[in-house]
Amino acid sequence: MRAFFVQIKCDLGKSYEVASALADAEIASEIYSTAGNYDLLAKFYVEDEEDIGHFVNERVQVLPGIKDTFTVVTFRAF
Structure with a gap:
């Protein structure tokens, strides 16, 4: 399994709805609410052979209220 994070920018006033939809x-x-340029930070896991880009495109970015995403691919947890 590979872990990665997605920072999510929501439409104004939609952060809680997006977080609920993700949950x-x-x-x-x-799933965390955050301050700064993005409203939410979510941690995901995919199987080693699964494409992270497709996962984000097909499972995350399609949720209503999401304006933009920024994906952070991780290498190792310490």
């Missing part, structure tokens, strides 16, 4: 979809292991 309801059961695709993120953790």
